[in-house]
Every structure is written in structure tokens, then in C-alpha cells.
Amino acid sequence: MSIQETAAQASVPGYHDAALSRNKLLREQQGEGVYKLIGTYKVKGFSYLFAPKLNADIFSVKESASNIRITYDTYNQEIEFYSSANPTTPLVKNPGEIDSFILKQNSEAGIMKNILFIYGPLIGATEKAYFQVIAAGSRFSVYKRYKAELGYVSDNYVQSELRQFDMISDYFYYDTVTQKMKKLKLNLNNVIKEFKSIKDISSVATNDDFSADPEASIQKIIAVLNEVSAK
Numbered sequence: 001m002s003i004q005e006t007a008a009q010a011s012v013p014g015y016h017d018a019a020l021s022r023n024k025l026l027r028e029q030q031g032e033g034v035y036k037l038i039g040t041y042k043v044k045g046f047s048y049l050f051a052p053k054l055n056a057d058i059f060s061v062k063e064s065a066s067n068i069r070i071t072y073d074t075y076n077q078e079i080e081f082y083s084s085a086n087p088t089t090p091l092v093k094n095p096g097e098i099d100s101f102i103l104k105q106n107s108e109a110g111i112m113k114n115i116l117f118i119y120g121p122l123i124g125a126t127e128k129a130y131f132q133v134i135a136a137g138s139r140f141s142v143y144k145r146y147k148a149e150l151g152y153v154s155d156n157y158v159q160s161e162l163r164q165f166d167m168i169s170d171y172f173y174y175d176t177v178t179q180k181m182k183k184l185k186l187n188l189n190n191v192i193k194e195f196k197s198i199k200d201i202s203s204v205a206t207n208d209d210f211s212a213d214p215e216a217s218i219q220k221i222i223a224v225l226n227e228v229s230a231k
Contacts, residue, residue, distance in 0.1 A: 015213055018110035019146060022050050023167045035162070038075075038150070045165035047075035047148035050111055053082060055104040060097065070101065072117070074167060075148040077129045095119065095128040120145075124174045124181040131172065135219040137226030142173045142184065142218050171218075177229075186214035191221060199228045 027045035035042040053069040058081065069082040071090065079098050080090035096119055103115045117130040123143065125131060131143035151166035171184045173194075184194060188207050195201060204224050205217040 015211065015215075017169060018112070019049055020167055020169060022110045023148075023165075026051070027164065038163075040161055041150060041163045042159070042161050043150060043163045043165055044153060047165045047167070048073050049146055049167075050103070050106070051109045054106060054109060054111070056081075056101050057104070058093075058098050058101040060099045067104075070103075072101070072103070072130070073148075074146045075165065095130075096121070101130070118143075120181075124179060125172065126181075134171070134215055135222040137222055139176050139229040140173055140222050140225050142171060142222055143181075144215075145170050145172065173222075184218075186210060186218055188217075191218065195221070195225055198225050201225070 023046060030044065030046075035044050037043070049072045052071040054071070055067060056070045057066045058064060058068065058070065058079070065081070065083070071080040073080070077095040079093045079101065081093070082088075082090050098119065099122060100116065100118045103111055103117070105111055105113050116133045118133060120127045120129050120131050123131060123141070125143075125145075127145070129145055129147065131145050134142040134144050146167060146169050148165045148167045150163040153162050153164050171186050172181050173184045174181045184191070188202075188205060188210050191205075192200070192202050201221050201224060204221050209217045
């Protein structure tokens with residue numbers, strides 16, 4: 001499947017996660033016999049988000065850098081970055097060594113706007129992973145976490161050691177009142193149930209809205225919930 005075909009698929013009604021679609025495309029384009037060794041497994045596919053060497057800004061207490069090239073590995077949550085001093089050999093940052101980073105807009109890779117990621121423990125999560133900011137507010141904020149897992153290769157019946165990277169995404173919300181991060185399924189019925197003690201949000205978005213763009217829908221709802229909570 002070409003990039004053009006992927007773009008055409010994205011225009012079909014219904015929501016497509018750009019990062020997951022990109023990851024699947026790259027895996028399908030990968031040549032036979034190409035894999036990465038992880039322990040005793042030979043792993044096909046890719047665990048990095050969108051593509052390697054993306055333009056980004058990184059931030060931490062000790063250092064920050066703008067307009068550098070990074071690779072975000074969602075399997076081990078490491079960030080590799082390149083600079084003029086190390087254009088070919090990346091410097092590797094373990095989870096937490098970078099507080100946050102911004103992936104810059106890159107339509108070719110499927111990044112249609114700048115994306116901010118924050119290290120989980122800094123925003124109330126216990127998981128040592130990076131979380132994309134979907135919606136932020138005075139009380140409620142919503143985040144998205146990408147993670148690559150080792151899955152079985154469906155058409156492999158011979159090599160027991162063969163695996164593939166399966167990338168998944170999950171949504172979470174943080175409540176400053178309870179000071180807890182909680183997983184959130186982005187469908188209308190679940191969101192209504194989750195926040196019914198704050199406000200009935202059934203009129204804010206519809207099932208069709210969630211089917212077309214769940215992230216835009218939850219952004220609208222979170223804005224309403226934060227407005228109500230501020231009164």
C-alpha cells in the first residue's frame with residue numbers, strides 16, 4: 001500500500017489513527033527476512049512512532065533542544081536523537097530522561113499538526129511511558145498512550161521464534177480532584193457514564209461524532225466539563 005493509498009483510505013468516513021496506520025504500512029513494505037532481535041525472538045515490523053528521524057523539540061530539567069531529529073520507540077519508550085555532532089549514531093535517552101517532546105508537523109509521515117508528549121509520572125500516571133496530550137484543562141485532561149507489543153505473525157507456521165511489533169493506543173484522563181489517572185474508552189455511552197456525576201454530556205456529542213473523530217469529540221466534552229467544574 002502506497003502513501004497515496006493510505007491517504008485515500010483516511011478520507012473514507014470513519015476514524016483512522018494516523019500513527020497506527022503508518023506503522024502498519026511500514027510493516028507491509030518491509031522486505032522479507034528483515035527483523036530485529038529482541039531476546040530469543042526475531043521481530044518483524046517497527047516499534048517507532050510514525051517514522052524514524054522526525055523533526056522535534058525535546059525538553060528536560062537539564063537540557064532542551066529545538067529542531068533536532070528524533071526517533072520515539074514505543075516498545076521500550078526510549079528516545080533516540082541526532083544532532084550535527086552525531087548525525088549517524090543516535091544518543092539514547094531512557095524513559096524519564098526527557099520530560100516532554102514535540103513532534104513537528106510532517107504531512108508525509110502522517111503528522112498533520114504538532115504533537116506534544118509528556119512523561120507519564122509527571123502527569124499522574126504510574127506507567128513509565130510518554131503520553132500524547134489530547135485535551136488539557138483546569139480539572140480534566142485527556143491523554144493517549146502508544147505502546148508496541150510483541151505479537152504472533154498470523155501467516156507463520158514454521159518459525160516459533162518469529163514475532164511482529166503490534167502497536168496499540170489507549171486513552172486516559174486525569175482528574176486534579178481525585179489526583180488519579182484512569183483509562184477511558186472513547187465512545188459516547190462510556191464517556192456519558194464516566195462523567196455523569198459532573199454533568200450530562202449527551203447533548204455535547206453524538207455517536208456519529210465519535211465514529212468520525214473521537215478525539216475531537218472528547219476535546220469538546222472535556223472543555224464543557226472543565227467549564228462546569230470551574231463554576
